[in-house]
Amino acid sequence: MSYVIFGRAIKTEYLTLGTLFATGLLAYSSMGGKKASPTGKTMSERVNEAAPIKAASKEEEELMDSIKHFVAEAEKEGGGSSHH
Numbered sequence: 001m002s003y004v005i006f007g008r009a010i011k012t013e014y015l016t017l018g019t020l021f022a023t024g025l026l027a028y029s030s031m032g033g034k035k036a037s038p039t040g041k042t043m044s045e046r047v048n049e050a051a052p053i054k055a056a057s058k059e060e061e062e063l064m065d066s067i068k069h070f071v072a073e074a075e076k077e078g079g080g081s082s083h084h
Contacts, residue, residue: 042075
């Protein structure tokens with residue numbers, strides 16, 4: 001069987017191979033790029049530098065400390081890597 005594309009008969013085998021090739025090419029090209037952080041800092045250190053949080057009250061300060069402690073413990077358990 002074949003399909004007519006731009007006035008030419010194209011076999012389904014060629015359409016299948018073209019689709020598989022294009023999908024593979026897109027998957028391969030999406031895997032490229034930089035993987036590691038160039039600074040070597042953990043995620044929490046980078047977040048703290050980018051957006052420092054200033055507590056307005058003692059309760060907020062205690063909450064921020066407990067969150068920082070939780071993140072530090074989670075990074076110790078997970079090895080500091082991000083899970084996608």
